[in-house]
Amino acid sequence: MKGLTSWVITLLTLCVWQANAQTTVSNARLNPPASAPVREVTDTYFGTNVVDPYRWMEDLQSPETVEWMKSQNDYARRVLNRLPMRDLFLKRLNELSNANVSISALRRIGNKYFYFKLAPGENDQKLYLREGLSGPEKLLVDPEKLSIEGKRYSISDYNVSKDGEYVSYAIAAGGSELGELRVLEVATGRDLGERIDRVRLGAGSWLPGSRSFLYNRLQKLEANTPRTEQFQKSRVYLHQLGADPETDKPVFGYEVDPNLKVDPTLLPYVYLLANSSYAVATLSSFGSADTIYYTAPIASLAQSKIPWRKAADIADEVGWFDLHGDDLYLLTSKNTPHYKVVRTSAANPNFEKAQTVLPPSAAIVTRIEGARDALYIQLLDGGISKLLRVDYKSGLATPVILPFEGAITGLNVDPREPGIIINMRGWTKSPAYYFYDPARREITDTKLQPPSAVDFSRVEAVRVKVRSYDGTMVPLTILYKRGLKRDGKHRTVLEGYGAYGFSVNPVFNPVFIPWLEQGGVYAFPHIRGGGEYGREWHRAGFQKTKPNSWKDYLACVEYLEREGYTSPAYLAGSGGSAGAVVVGNAITERPDLFGAAFLNAGYVNVLRGETTSNGIANIPEFGSVKTEEGFRALRVMDAYQNVKDGIAYPSVLLSHGINDSRVPAWMSGKMAARLQAATSSDKPILLRIDYDAGHGVGSTRQQRNAEQADVYAFLFQQLGD
Numbered sequence: 001m002k003g004l005t006s007w008v009i010t011l012l013t014l015c016v017w018q019a020n021a022q023t024t025v026s027n028a029r030l031n032p033p034a035s036a037p038v039r040e041v042t043d044t045y046f047g048t049n050v051v052d053p054y055r056w057m058e059d060l061q062s063p064e065t066v067e068w069m070k071s072q073n074d075y076a077r078r079v080l081n082r083l084p085m086r087d088l089f090l091k092r093l094n095e096l097s098n099a100n101v102s103i104s105a106l107r108r109i110g111n112k113y114f115y116f117k118l119a120p121g122e123n124d125q126k127l128y129l130r131e132g133l134s135g136p137e138k139l140l141v142d143p144e145k146l147s148i149e150g151k152r153y154s155i156s157d158y159n160v161s162k163d164g165e166y167v168s169y170a171i172a173a174g175g176s177e178l179g180e181l182r183v184l185e186v187a188t189g190r191d192l193g194e195r196i197d198r199v200r201l202g203a204g205s206w207l208p209g210s211r212s213f214l215y216n217r218l219q220k221l222e223a224n225t226p227r228t229e230q231f232q233k234s235r236v237y238l239h240q241l242g243a244d245p246e247t248d249k250p251v252f253g254y255e256v257d258p259n260l261k262v263d264p265t266l267l268p269y270v271y272l273l274a275n276s277s278y279a280v281a282t283l284s285s286f287g288s289a290d291t292i293y294y295t296a297p298i299a300s301l302a303q304s305k306i307p308w309r310k311a312a313d314i315a316d317e318v319g320w321f322d323l324h325g326d327d328l329y330l331l332t333s334k335n336t337p338h339y340k341v342v343r344t345s346a347a348n349p350n351f352e353k354a355q356t357v358l359p360p361s362a363a364i365v366t367r368i369e370g371a372r373d374a375l376y377i378q379l380l381d382g383g384i385s386k387l388l389r390v391d392y393k394s395g396l397a398t399p400v401i402l403p404f405e406g407a408i409t410g411l412n413v414d415p416r417e418p419g420i421i422i423n424m425r426g427w428t429k430s431p432a433y434y435f436y437d438p439a440r441r442e443i444t445d446t447k448l449q450p451p452s453a454v455d456f457s458r459v460e461a462v463r464v465k466v467r468s469y470d471g472t473m474v475p476l477t478i479l480y481k482r483g484l485k486r487d488g489k490h491r492t493v494l495e496g497y498g499a500y501g502f503s504v505n506p507v508f509n510p511v512f513i514p515w516l517e518q519g520g521v522y523a524f525p526h527i528r529g530g531g532e533y534g535r536e537w538h539r540a541g542f543q544k545t546k547p548n549s550w551k552d553y554l555a556c557v558e559y560l561e562r563e564g565y566t567s568p569a570y571l572a573g574s575g576g577s578a579g580a581v582v583v584g585n586a587i588t589e590r591p592d593l594f595g596a597a598f599l600n601a602g603y604v605n606v607l608r609g610e611t612t613s614n615g616i617a618n619i620p621e622f623g624s625v626k627t628e629e630g631f632r633a634l635r636v637m638d639a640y641q642n643v644k645d646g647i648a649y650p651s652v653l654l655s656h657g658i659n660d661s662r663v664p665a666w667m668s669g670k671m672a673a674r675l676q677a678a679t680s681s682d683k684p685i686l687l688r689i690d691y692d693a694g695h696g697v698g699s700t701r702q703q704r705n706a707e708q709a710d711v712y713a714f715l716f717q718q719l720g721d
Contacts, residue, residue, distance in 0.1 A: 033071035036673035043607075045631040050607065050641065053677075054670040058608070060658070069658075069669055072687040076653075079686060083713035089514050090709035096510040097701055099453040105157075106433060106448070108414045108421060109164035112186075113448065114140075116155070123700040124154055127169065129186060133435075133446050140184060146171055154698035157203040161210035162274045166192075166241075168204040168213055175694035176659040177201075181215060183241065196245045200231065200661070204239075205272045207298065212240045214251065214270045214279075214301070230613035232264045236281070238301060251301055252281045252294075252308070260294075260308060265616045272298060275372065275415035276323040278346040281308060286617035289319040289501055295328060295346045311349035317535070318351075322370040324392060324415070329357065329375060331368050337535035339365035341377060341390075357390060358397060364534045366503075369411040373418035373438045376400075378408050380503060383463060383475060383532065387422065389438065400436055403443060404429055407505035421446065425508040427461035427479060430454070454510040458482050461506075466525075468548075468555040472540075475526040476556045477504070478565065481516050486564030491719040492521040492571050493598075494557060496586070498529030498549040499578035500621055501538035511708055518716065521565050527552035527582065543623045544633040550585040557586070557593050569595045572650075572715045576600035577663060577695065578621075584639025584671070587650060596651040596683075596718040598711050601695055603663050604671045605640040607631075614662050640667070643674045648681040651718040655707060657693030665689065683718065 041055040057065050080086060102118040104125070111132055116125040127141040146153040151173040158169035165186055172179035181196040181204060196215065204213040219233045235253030239245060250256045253268035262268065266283040273280075279298050284291040293311040300306050312318040317334040328346040333339045338361065342354035358365065363381035370376070377397075379386040385408035387400040402408075406426030413420050418438050425431035430452030436443045460482050465473040484490065493515065497504060504524050512522050526532045529541025529549040541549040557573075560566050573594055575583030580602025587597045606622055609615035622637070623630035635641065643649075652675055656668040672687035679685065688710060693699050699707075 031075075033068070033075050035677060036068055038677070045625055045635075046628045048631070048635070050635065052608075054673050057666045057669045057673070058611070058664075060664065060666055065666070065669070069665070069687070069689055072669070072672060073689040076686040076688045079684065080688070080710045080714060083717055085716045086709050086713035089712040089716075090705060092514040092517070093511065093705040093708055096454055096513055097705055100510065101450045103433070103449040106410065106412050106421065106423070107158075107160050108412050108417070109160050109162070110414060110417065112160075112164045114158070114160055114167065115448070118701065123702050127155055127158055127167070130448070133448065140167060140186065140189065141169055143171065152692060152700075154700070156698060157201075159203045159205060159213070160186075161206040161213075162208060162272075163210050165210050166206070168194075168206070168215075170199050170203045172694075172698055174659045174692045175657055175696070175698035177661050177694055177697050178218075192241060194239075194241065194245075196239065200234075201267065202269060205270060207238075207272060207301070212238060214238055214272065216253075216267070216269050217245075217248075219254075227613045228611060228616060231267075231286070231617065234268060236268050236270045249302075251306060257306065257308065265619075266292070267617070271321075273323045273370075273415055275370070276325055276346065278323060278326070278328075280311075280321055280323065280328070280346075285620050286614065288617075288620035290314050290317055290620070291319070293318060293321060293330070293349075295349055297347075309349055311344065311346075312351045316351050320368060322368045322375065324370045324375065327392075329368055329370065330354065331365060333535040336360040337539075338363065339534060341365060341368055341375070357395065358388070364531070366531075367408075367411055369413050369420060370415055371413040371418055371420050371438075372416055376411060376413070376420045378411060380505075380532070383477075383506075383526070385424070385505070387436075389436075401443065403432075403434060403445075407507070409505065409507075423449075425506060427477065427506045427508065428456040428459050429506075430456075430508050452508065452510070454513060456508070456513075459512070459516060460484070464559070466552075466556050466559040468552045470548075470551075472528070472548075472552070474528070474552045474555060475532060476559065477506075477524040477526070478560070479512060479516065479522040479524075480565070481519065484519075484521070484565075488561070488564050488567040489570060489720070490519055490521045490566050491515075491716060492523060492560060492566035493574050493715065494523045494525065494553070494560065494571065495579070496525060496527065496550075496553045496573060496575040496582040497579040498525075498527035498541050498552070498582055501529075501531035501535070503531040515712055520716075521560070523556070523560060523565075525553055525556040527556075529582075542621055544629060546581065546622070546633060546637045547585075550582045550589065553582050553586050554590055554593065557590075561593070568593050569721070570719045572596040572598060572719060574598040574600075574711075575602065578603050580604050581606065581622075581637055581639065585637060585642060587652070588639055588642040588644070588647075591647055591649050594650040595720070596715050597653075598715065599652065599654045599668065599671065600707075601656050601660055601663050602639075602654065602668055602671065605638060605667045606634050607638045607641060608667075609634075612664050640671050640674055643671075643678050645678045646680050647678060649675055649679040649683070649685075650681075651683040651685070651714070653686045653688060653711060653714045655688040655690070655711070657690045657695060657699070659692075659694040662695040686714070 038053040098120040107114040118125040170179040183192040183194040198218040204215040206213045233254040235250040237248035281294040294308040320331040322329045340360045341358040344354040363379040367378035375390045377388040410423035433446045573583040580599045654668040656665040675685045
């Protein structure tokens, strides 16, 4: 009887607690911000009129846009802060994230190991050095000490000179990814005083001798320059330590060499590897893996005329490369959607006559890295990573026996040293760095990454295949706590992406635990548009075939509901960046299948993508409004334009960093305004803005946990009975 009484009291307490929570949130809803003014702008594309009611929001600097977004965020904060589960989720997320040491971006230079580290109790990653795997750790860069005048800086990237004496690193404020290059001396930690601004990607590539490096720099924009120009016409410069960056010599890129016609939209970069006397220059779109490749002797980079030779063009579909002496290895999918590896001469490259090093197979070739002893080739086979060692002389390909079945998330070599470091993890297996010794044919844990203290032993990870609308079988990974009863009443998050040919690989993420502990389900569909099955899988979900991506996603929704994992009232769609194309269209096409949705930094207004600073780079993936076929495809996938008046949409939380340089925050603003005006349901549409964040890169542990707590608390309350 005592146990029953206790149970009744607990139940009554929970009922009162929930009622109070609902009342609190309802009271907060009594004073929502004013609806966004509608000022229709009509565009005509190939005879089709497209009406945009909130075009005025695209000026993020206008006082009206600033005030409207601020009022939306203030309202969202009032609602989110009152959600009863928020503090519980935040506390648990803080506990879990502070229970682990996170090591990333490992670089090996001989016996020196450089890496980012985020330790328990710290808020942002720092750059460290360890001499020898078991040697003492040395702090090189602490971003917290770089913050000035109220600006928070984070390290976005770094690179190390070939002798390990110097480190060039990029810092950016507020998660913007638009940063400044600096240089430090490793032995003393001395800042050399180098300051190079207008740096967005990379942190330089060092020349032999360690007195100079190459780096990509954006053009200097004049006042009133169109925003579409920001990331165009960039160049690669040669910088001598101590020199004024404004006098640096351009060596590659837009209008540098009259003999090289460089598209202003392409990003130029130059790579220098320690085992070759040749430089490899690349021209690529930020939104496409296909790249143009050139080679030239490193010794010629200081000359007035550099003899760049084209090694591969866009049509050759080369996704990555490596060098070993004078041999240039290329990873290509031309006429072989699962990719193969070929070899040509770096001195006189000829793609058409390149020799096949690894022929295509059922597995997808995803990466190549050359060590001193061999070329190491990463494969993806049925969702599981594999690794081959290909001897330079004999060409013999030998499998490397990995410690477990999972995902390789990084390969690291010093091309002057034998062997390779492999970063691996699984859905329930914590990450670790392993070293493969080719002499002993042994793989051992380096101990650089301590084992996770987070217990995943009660988490079940299953992979099934779901039949999509056209009969295509789509893999689906489902995570849940062991012993789950399939009664259709589990709050479920279905994460969507499917773009750029990126695969959804196994990831060990303690962030899942608080949701799973509450009886929830987390699922990942491997939809078309991704790279799980190579080039064909990607091409089956981009541009005009993009609807396959969200139709695959919807098929996975129906599978989860049909198999009793969840039901519409308990299901939330979640998608970030390009993933919001999928989830945004899923909820506009089938709102009846969802109880809620979360759109993070969503690319939801793709018809207007080309007007943004990063939009032109996305044309290879999504298409262009300048062609009729491109417009038709973009119109179909524009989630903002697909919102219809009078439809009962699910609850939606939209989140965006105001400093986002990839997807502008006005896309989330316009989507929020449109959903608020159109929905016939009384379910909330909230817009959450982080004024010290961008696209997620550079966000601190505290920012990530706060956002995740908001998301979980919102979805937990909105889903279910």
